[in-house]
Amino acid sequence: xxxxxxxxxxxxxxxxxxxxxxxxxxxxxxxxxxxxxxxxxxxxxxxxxxxxxxxxxxxxxxxxxxxxxxxxxxxxxxxxxxxxxxxxxxxxxxxxxxxxxxxxxxxxxxxxxxxxxxxxxxxxxxxxxxxxxxxxxxxxxxxxxxxxxxxxxxxxxxxxxxxxxxxxxxxxxxxxxxxxxxxxxxxxxxxxxxxxxxxxxxxxxxxxxxxxxxxxxxxxxxxxxxxxxxxxxxxxxxxxxxxxxxxxxxxxxxxxxxxxxxxxxxxxxxxxxxxxxxxxxxxxxxxxxxxxxxxxxxxxxxxxxxxxxxxxxxxxxxxxxxxxxxxxxxxxxxxxxxxxxxxxxxxxxxxxxxxxxxxxxxxxxxxxxxxxxxxxxxxxxxxxxxxxxxxxxxxxxxxxxxxxxxxxxxxxxxxxxxxxxxxxxxxxxxxxxxxxxxxxxxxxxxxxx
Amino acid sequence: xxxxxxxxxxxxxxxxxxxxxxxxxxxxxxxxxxxxxxxxxxxxxxxxxxxxxxxxxxxxxx
Numbered sequence: 001x002x003x004x005x006x007x008x009x010x011x012x013x014x015x016x017x018x019x020x021x022x023x024x025x026x027x028x029x030x031x032x033x034x035x036x037x038x039x040x041x042x043x044x045x046x047x048x049x050x051x052x053x054x055x056x057x058x059x060x061x062x063x064x065x066x067x068x069x070x071x072x073x074x075x076x077x078x079x080x081x082x083x084x085x086x087x088x089x090x091x092x093x094x095x096x097x098x099x100x101x102x103x104x105x106x107x108x109x110x111x112x113x114x115x116x117x118x119x120x121x122x123x124x125x126x127x128x129x130x131x132x133x134x135x136x137x138x139x140x141x142x143x144x145x146x147x148x149x150x151x152x153x154x155x156x157x158x159x160x161x162x163x164x165x166x167x168x169x170x171x172x173x174x175x176x177x178x179x180x181x182x183x184x185x186x187x188x189x190x191x192x193x194x195x196x197x198x199x200x201x202x203x204x205x206x207x208x209x210x211x212x213x214x215x216x217x218x219x220x221x222x223x224x225x226x227x228x229x230x231x232x233x234x235x236x237x238x239x240x241x242x243x244x245x246x247x248x249x250x251x252x253x254x255x256x257x258x259x260x261x262x263x264x265x266x267x268x269x270x271x272x273x274x275x276x277x278x279x280x281x282x283x284x285x286x287x288x289x290x291x292x293x294x295x296x297x298x299x300x301x302x303x304x305x306x307x308x309x310x311x312x313x314x315x316x317x318x319x320x321x322x323x324x325x326x327x328x329x330x331x332x333x334x335x336x337x338x339x340x341x342x343x344x345x346x347x348x349x350x351x352x353x354x355x356x357x358x359x360x361x362x363x364x365x366x367x368x369x370x371x372x373x374x375x376x377x378x379x380x381x382x383x384x385x386x387x388x389x390x391x392x393x394x395x396x397x398x399x400x401x402x403x404x405x406x407x408x409x410x411x412x413x414x415x416x417x418x419x420x421x422x423x424x425x426x427x428x429x430x431x432x433x434x435x436x437x438x439x440x441x442x443x444x445x446x447x448x449x
Numbered sequence: 450x451x452x453x454x455x456x457x458x459x460x461x462x463x464x465x466x467x468x469x470x471x472x473x474x475x476x477x478x479x480x481x482x483x484x485x486x487x488x489x490x491x492x493x494x495x496x497x498x499x500x501x502x503x504x505x506x507x508x509x510x511x
Contacts, residue, residue: 285496288489295486310475318475323482331490338493384485
């Protein structure tokens with residue numbers, strides 16, 4: 001019995017585990033689908049067909065032998081091209097790393113999914129060195145939004161988000177430094193989570209800004225997202241019967257927002273019976289601190305490579321990294337000091353609230369050729385400003401889900417639901433309720449794409 | 450504790466990048482990125498200064 005391209009990870013695993021369908025069949029169907037449809041979206045940078053076939057054979061043998069093949073048995077997944085995959089170079093989206101030494105072992109999160117029975121299908125496109133919100137890669141080309149291929153998928157984990165949204169794979173791994181999971185999840189209309197700091201291991205992940213880097217999954221439903229999150233997470237999640245104290249973030253998080261995004265926040269707040277407003281007056285400064293830390297740490301990390309290979313970098317990435325190398329230390333240290341101060345403020349905020357809501361992106365996906373968007377009444381670079389609402393929350397180090405608004409037939413966008421570390425169970429319960437009640441949910445892209 | 454400061458912008462001589470052995474053609478577009486960083490440094494400075502002033506005012510009132 002063949003499964004559709006958009007079959008969920010949960011359905012696939014159930015059927016593989018009980019022998020109703022073979023993992024090898026799943027893999028062949030996925031590989032054939034990628035062969036036909038990947039060119040429309042440019043999600044995959046490398047398809048690992050033979051290793052996927054071998055892994056599927058092992059899963060099927062386990063099922064035949066009565067050995068537990070794992071909770072994700074036969075589930076295909078993709079990984080952003082900054083996770084180490086044993087035997088191939090980790091490109092981090094860079095031409096100059098195409099011939100890097102092959103990774104000796106899998107990144108820990110890739111290994112965890114494999115141990116759970118999932119099957120790695122390939123590596124996914126990204127902004128070079130994860131420095132961007134667009135997934136417009138000078139060497140590997142742009143990833144296109146499955147809901148409208150003339151538009152951005154968002155970034156930097158755009159290949160991951162688009163592959164899941166297009167139904168090429170049910171789950172994918174990405175990374176989020178300043179919003180690189182939440183921005184593409186929003187623009188592609190799927191679920192994504194930036195975990196709290198130090199909850200999901202970073203071993204074997206090519207670094208961007210180590211003080212801000214996190215990794216997490218994408219999925220088309222909350223149940224799949226939570227299933228994968230729990231497998232990747234180092235911490236046990238507790239559930240809660242308490243009614244969460246929910247508030248909307250105003251000020252910075254409402255400036256420049258699409259009116260429809262604000263209406264969606266209103267609707268969710270009304271549905272949960274809360275009219276609370278949370279003030280975060282530090283948000284703009286937090287975004288600026290993130291910018292400065294990103295440029296300085298990214299620049300410092302790449303300086304030696306830039307001395308020898310500057311010409312091989314994506315020019316848009318190179319310019320920002322070089323500028324970062326020139327940032328005075330005092331400005332960087334001020335950003336670091338601000339981060340400590342800001343986290344204290346956020347801790348105080350979460351003494352009064354459990355969940356904070358804000359749009360994930362200010363707008364729906366811009367067209368790939370759209371250079372600017374309006375920010376504070378003035379034209380500003382569209383790609384740089386897609387992280388307006390994600391960057392301030394990144395600096396807080398808290399768990400944040402980008403959830404797709406239920407708006408079938410229209411370009412997607414998402415809302416951020418942020419909570420305090422340790423309250424993820426409460427957050428998932430609220431999101432499950434909102435998904436059941438029809439406020440949140442992913443939709444398949446138009447069939448013509 | 451935030452570091453007290455005044456809002457001000459940093460200036461950089463881009464030619465210094467040549468000391469880092471970066472080829473000429475690779476520094477041509479850097480000024481836009483530097484200006485972006487200057488803007489963010491100004492925003493952060495302004496916020497920090499405002500917090501410091503409020504802290505001083507609160508202290509006066511107490």
